Amino acid sequence: MVAMTREPGFREEPSLLQALEQALHVVEADVRATGLDGPVGLILNDRDEYAHAVYQGGGSGSTTGIHPADASDPVYVLVAVADDLQNSIMHILWGTVWPVCPAHNLGAHAREHEGAAVWWCNGPGGHVIAPIGHWNG
Ligand SMILES: [Zn+2]
Numbered sequence: 001m002v003a004m005t006r007e008p009g010f011r012e013e014p015s016l017l018q019a020l021e022q023a024l025h026v027v028e029a030d031v032r033a034t035g036l037d038g039p040v041g042l043i044l045n046d047r048d049e050y051a052h053a054v055y056q057g058g059g060s061g062s063t064t065g066i067h068p069a070d071a072s073d074p075v076y077v078l079v080a081v082a083d084d085l086q087n088s089i090m091h092i093l094w095g096t097v098w099p100v101c102p103a104h105n106l107g108a109h110a111r112e113h114e115g116a117a118v119w120w121c122n123g124p125g126g127h128v129i130a131p132i133g134h135w136n137g
Helices: 014-033 068-072 074-092
Strands: 040-044 051-055 109-113 116-121 127-131
Touching: 014 040, 014 051, 014 068, 014 074, 051 074, 068 074, 074 109, 074 116
Parallel strands: none
Antiparallel strands: 040 051, 109 116, 116 127
């Protein structure tokens, strides 16, 4: 292995971990607003290179996770946590699409839109369903 400089990890940089925890708290509001009552949490990888936002303790194996650099941007960290938690929920609740656009019955996508972190629907024309953390259950 070649030694190389790497970005500080979540354990090395408490402010990044704090940003991650705050983002999870925001996204958790959407989990509750859509009627899911299982616990949400964070798992840090052993080498502190990435973290996963998980529902009911697991189910995120296929994502690349949330990287420390993601957590330094207040919008992107919400998108990254929402995307990762979405993956976990859909894995744990197999066959379930979460969250779903109430207007079009299509799965929502976490993304940045006009400087805000939102749930986006790819229905006709595409539209914002709700800001992340403000799902209208
Ligand atoms: Zn829609």
